[in-house]
Amino acid sequence: MERKYNGKEKLMITGLLVLFGVIAVIALFPVFSLVIASFSPATDLMRYGLTGELYFSGWDFSNYRAIFGGEGGGYWQWYLNSLIISAVLIVLSLFFSSMVGYALALYEFKGKRFIFLIVLLTLMIPFEILMLPLFRVMTTLNLIDSYFGVMLPLIVAPIAVFFFRQYAVGLPKELMESGRVDGCTEYGIFFKIMAPLMVPSFAAMAILQGLISWNNFLWPLVVLRSNDMFTLPVGLATLLTPYGDNYQILFTGSVMAIIPIIVLFLFFQRFFIAGLTSGGVKG
Template sequence: MTIKLKRQLLTALIVVFFLIVCFIVLFPLYYMFMASFKSSKELFRNGMDFRIIPSLMNLDNYKLLFSGKGSIYLYWYRNSLGITALHTVVSLFLSSLVGYGLGAYNFKGKNIVFILVLFVMMVPLEILMLPLYKLIVNMGIINTYYGVILPFVVSPMAIFFFRQYITGLSKDFMDAGRIDGCSEFGIYIRIMVPLMKPAFGAMGILLAMQNWNSFIWPLIVLRTNKMFTIPIGLASLMSPYGNNYDMLIAGAVLAIIPVILLFLLNQKAFISGLSTGGVKG
């Protein structure tokens, strides 16, 4: 067997392997999408039925989401979009500043600060919940979006990622900016931020997904139904007295749309940022 034939065979095996992985990943999404067009009675009657039967499919579940009592879903969706957008943008800015400072400058105590960042990354959320809860109660921001966003507005994971990315960039750009009379903050905004676009793209997707799917902390902070985010709202549809699968499945289908769109629109920066940040530093 020639080397060329071996390479072609290896390529074919890799393609088949990833096709199988894609099928395994997409199959539950396909079933959820098909189930969203069926009533809960039909789901319980036929179980895991993947056939497309037009007579049993309709848009009643989606109409229920946006009419009558189901219109509360619009509040959940709006809340999730607002919290995710604001949290991601602010977190990217602040975390990138800290990561930039740790990666681009040498100062006394730099290594200690970086070790503290790594230490915070290893601390589970469950350990921090009680002191954080007492803090936001004392600040008077319980049952507010600020109470959801502020405790985690600076991400240790993002700081570590930006720090690793910055150490792989040439410092000559910074020296050139100083020669031209640019301030240190101006160097960051005008010179380094454009060079860090792949890192912003990759970390933007990761932070947005994390904030969009966040459940435990918003559940602790938010109290009223109209303040809920999508994960909390959908979970509230399941209770010991009955489960509203009609709204639950249709709402879950609509909930994954923003994440999919974000990745499709930013996938090049995501792949470039992760590959560059992973091999440099």
């Protein structure tokens, strides 16, 4: 039966919708301006900057033709590098971080609280402090200018471990006992029984980890050396040089860079809110 709202509730709902609509417009305006700028000639960008004004008669598709024609200085190679790194990193991060968070939530072992404390302390340390020691480790392992050198420090992310731990705390331990009675191994309990119950958390963390990996700039900038290995954020930054600013390619490439994140969110959106709310209130 459909619920009927009184006048006060309708007014409150209308006010919230207006408020959220205004916030959405403010949040999306930079993206809107970026899209408009991607169709603008380079001369207009240098003269007027990002205005967000719609002049369809002045739109020029030459920027996109340049991108697809290979004039972006290796743009599609950067795009491919980012796709590979993000895809592999999402899979590895979900796999290992979920197992660590699951163990911290549902198993009792010596040093459990200390390990969880280390995870929390790591969350509080800025990455810039850890960057130089991590760079030395990558140099020792001969992983400079490689995909794995970018991914290794981020595979078991503290935020992902904390998130999965908070979600797994609310899972019924009775299912683990039932699995053991049926002769299931501990790995079997996790993959066959518990992991399907954690699907919302996997989806939510896939979006967050994908966003972090796709937009990651500082660490790839430190680790990568050759133009063919650059990720998209690093590659786009190389378009701005003292000898010339390719703003038209930069803006057009940035618009194209939004597409994978939108696809990722649309693919997992029905699990996103459920995963965030469950992981945030349990534990």
